[in-house]
Structures are given as structure tokens and as C-alpha cells.
Amino acid sequence: MRDRPVPTALTAALLALASSLAAAPAVSAAPAPRAEFTVDTTSDAVDADPSDGVCRTAAGLCSLRAAVMAANARPGSTITLPAGRYRLTIPPNPLLLVGSYADPSRGDLNVNAPTTIRGAGARATVIDANGVDRAFRMRADTELSDLTITGGVAKQREVPIADPGGGGIANTEKMTLRRVTVTGNSAGYGGGIFNVPGSHLDLIDSTVSGNAAGEAGGIRFDDSGTVINSTITGNRVTDPGDRPGSLGGYGGGVDIRGLGTVKILNSTITGNSSPHGAGINIAPAYLDSLPRPIPDVIDLPLGHLVLQNSIVAGNTGAAGTSGDCAKAFAVIESLGHNIDSDGSCRLTAEGDLPSRPALLGPLADNGGPTDTHALLPGSPALDAAAHCFATDQRGVSRPQGEACDIGAYERTQ
Numbered sequence: 001m002r003d004r005p006v007p008t009a010l011t012a013a014l015l016a017l018a019s020s021l022a023a024a025p026a027v028s029a030a031p032a033p034r035a036e037f038t039v040d041t042t043s044d045a046v047d048a049d050p051s052d053g054v055c056r057t058a059a060g061l062c063s064l065r066a067a068v069m070a071a072n073a074r075p076g077s078t079i080t081l082p083a084g085r086y087r088l089t090i091p092p093n094p095l096l097l098v099g100s101y102a103d104p105s106r107g108d109l110n111v112n113a114p115t116t117i118r119g120a121g122a123r124a125t126v127i128d129a130n131g132v133d134r135a136f137r138m139r140a141d142t143e144l145s146d147l148t149i150t151g152g153v154a155k156q157r158e159v160p161i162a163d164p165g166g167g168g169i170a171n172t173e174k175m176t177l178r179r180v181t182v183t184g185n186s187a188g189y190g191g192g193i194f195n196v197p198g199s200h201l202d203l204i205d206s207t208v209s210g211n212a213a214g215e216a217g218g219i220r221f222d223d224s225g226t227v228i229n230s231t232i233t234g235n236r237v238t239d240p241g242d243r244p245g246s247l248g249g250y251g252g253g254v255d256i257r258g259l260g261t262v263k264i265l266n267s268t269i270t271g272n273s274s275p276h277g278a279g280i281n282i283a284p285a286y287l288d289s290l291p292r293p294i295p296d297v298i299d300l301p302l303g304h305l306v307l308q309n310s311i312v313a314g315n316t317g318a319a320g321t322s323g324d325c326a327k328a329f330a331v332i333e334s335l336g337h338n339i340d341s342d343g344s345c346r347l348t349a350e351g352d353l354p355s356r357p358a359l360l361g362p363l364a365d366n367g368g369p370t371d372t373h374a375l376l377p378g379s380p381a382l383d384a385a386a387h388c389f390a391t392d393q394r395g396v397s398r399p400q401g402e403a404c405d406i407g408a409y410e411r412t413q
Helices: 008-023 064-072 284-289
Strands: 036-038 077-080 084-087 109-111 115-118 125-128 136-138 142-150 169-171 174-183 193-195 200-204 207-209 219-221 224-228 231-233 254-256 261-265 268-270 280-282 303-308 311-313 325-327 330-334 360-364 372-375
Touching: 036 064, 064 077, 064 109, 064 115, 169 174, 193 200, 200 219, 219 224, 231 372, 254 261, 268 372, 280 303, 280 330, 325 330
Parallel strands: 036 077, 077 115, 084 125, 109 136, 115 142, 125 142, 136 169, 142 174, 169 193, 174 200, 174 207, 193 219, 200 224, 207 231, 219 254, 224 261, 231 268, 254 280, 261 303, 268 311, 280 325, 303 330
Antiparallel strands: 360 372
């Protein structure tokens, strides 16, 4: 039997349908569901197959690095870190020493998908970058809690714009640190934490201490952020010229360069050192490099810092410069009840105590998950705060006296 010819109109229709199907975009596979990974080794081993979303090294274990690599394939995952010291031992690729490269298998831990990392306590769970690189590069929304980050080094080899500083953490998105200690890290800029433009940091019940940089010894904000019930202490600016493109020497504890609002609430900033703005420096886009003094008529409020119930005291600047606060083209807004030991923060709101020593004890384990500065007897911070949080940095309920205490520490009776 001979085949019957297909009508011309039908042939044209079938060809058109085939053509449209061929041109249609392929339907991408749904992302793997979020997962919970529990790390069971302190070794710095890579994930055997980063694409399968399973935390498994070649030895069949789940390392911190392997967990981060697996979480990158499963957005929204949670990593649990038991007590232990997790040292990074794999250096960055020497062929990729300049630029913005995200290789989770080498150097710092690259978090490329929304991830939560939970330790067993800042005194028990320690992530030690071991001097091979910074500890973390955050390229997605993250939350870290109950751990310590130390030993990070962001080297001068990196391009500032393409690959920001941040000895402990370089953050490009929204990051929350809760009951975390960031200590003993170094960089050309942002010794502890560097937050690039477009990012946001919430620092809660945490301590940033003993970090060093050519600029922004403790924390660099290039956008917005909030510091709550936290201590920023003992950070320093050293070798101000030791980084590409640096004007250097600013912000021992906190350096604010963006146009977003940074709020510091019920916190303590003390014992930091820098040639300029040893406690806090705020000056968008390096405008503080202009000759001083800058007339008030051109001191435009481009940057915005808010202080409430906080101590900014005992910070050391170069001879002839302010220690606690420095600003240019910015405004420091007080919501009241702050202490500024040298008057440089220009506090005039209700309950503010400018040019008063805070009378603080040394940084120590005063109970709670992270170290704090205790208030000594007779401190003007005692019972001098208002509208405070329900607990202090240690978790002690507020108030313990007639009113809350200023700063991160609530003195018990």
C-alpha cells in the first residue's frame, strides 16, 4: 500500500511546532532542598563531589570545608560545628593571587549560598584560618553563632575593589553574627570584618577584639549595620600604608565609609588605637583625607552614625587627634545615654555623659559566651541608661539596679 501524502498545511504546522519547541528555553532543575550538615572531623578536607549537595570527603567524613561546599549546592542549609579547633590548611591557588575568585576548595571558606553555621559556643568552637588566608568570604546571606574566628590574614596581594579586605570575614551580603568572637585577625583594611558596599552586618552579643589593619582595625562598614550588646576592643591600625590604594590610618575600632546608617546600641568601644578616630571614624568615600579642620559649612551629613546607651571611651589616637570619635561629611546622632571619655563624639542628647571616664575593668570572661569589660564601682555608666535591651551581652537580665547600665555589660548587685 502506498503512503498517503501529508497535506501541505499540516506539514507547515508540524514544522512550526517543532521549531518553537527547539527554540524554547530548557527548564532548569529545581535547586536541591536545604539540608543539615553536622561536621565530624577537624581536618580541612574538600568535598568529594561539590555538586551532589552531600557533605562527604574522600575519607567519608564531613569537614567544615566540605560542609560549606555542600551547602553551596543546597541554599538555606545549616552547618553544625561541635566543640573543636577547625584549622584551615589549604592555601589559595598561587595562580589566582589577584582578583575576585570563589574557589571553596582552597584558601578561605567561600559561602556562595544562604547558610547558617552554628557552633557549640565561642569558647568551645574555634575556626582558625591559620594564617593561610582570611577565614570566610560571604557571597550570600549568612548567620554565624556561638563560635570564634581567628588567625585570618587578608594579604596585600589582593586588589581592593575586586577582592575586599577582611582578615576574619569579607562580607558582601547580609550577615548576622550572634555570640561570636572575632579576634586575632589582620588585613590591609578591615582587620576583623570588612563589609563592602551593598552589604549589611548585624553584630549581636559578640566581641571583636585584638585585630589589626592598615585601616579599620576592627570593623569596616561600607554600607549599613547594627551593633547590639557587643564589645569592640583592643583593635588597632598599624602600618597605615601597607595596602594598595590606602590613605590609611583611620578607624581603630570601627571605620564607616558608606552612606548607609550604622547603629551602635548598648555596646562598648574601648581600648582601640589609630592615628585618626581610634574608637570610631566616619567619613564617606575617604573624605576625611581632606585638610583639617573642615569648616562646618561644608561638613555635609553624608554618613550617618547613631549611638544609644553606648560607651566610647579610652581609645587612643595620635598626638593632637581625637581618640574616641572622628568624622567628616557625616553626622553622629545621639539617642541619649552615651559615654564619650574625651568629648570628641560631640554628644549633647539627654543622658549623654561627654568627657567622662567610663571606669572599665579589663577584657575578661565575666560569664556569658563572650568576653566583656566589667563596670567598676563608681562608673558613671551604672544605672544611667534608658530604653535598653532585656539582657546584656552575657545574657544577664536588665536592669539589675534602678535603671539599666550603659554599655554591653550590666553590673549585678
